Amino acid sequence: MKVLIALDESLISLRAAREAGRLFGDAEYMVVNVTRHTVPWVAAGGFGTVYPLPLTELRTSRLDEDELRALAEQAGIHASDVIPEFGDPASAICDAAEECDVDVVVVGSHDKGVLRRLLDPSVAQAVVRGTDRPVLVVSGQIE
8 A cells, every 4th residue: 555645844744644654554655745835925014915025035944855754754654755846735745646656645634714724725625626546634633
């Protein structure tokens, strides 16, 4: 069995990886981490005004392969393959699932309020809708 785990530095993501290891045991694990392209605008003004963010303040924190392997090990997963990507997280996860021909995709789901979901849509929901592979969504309380 091949399992693709979407992994980042968040606690819910690490929990999802631990749950995958617990549920799927000796499966072959692949880990994907997607760094979003940063849009150089910030809504910082009153009445909905938008101001440009100076390019000197943009920071892209991309995990390299060694950091991604270390995160997987921290979650108790031995990753046979790590996939660092740039772009839209949901699309990149779905593309990786197809390219690697995985049997199941594992993602964590953050508890977001209604307003935050409007501004920052759920990656987990987009993955569920964007692939024909089974998707395990891990949510709930962080241990």
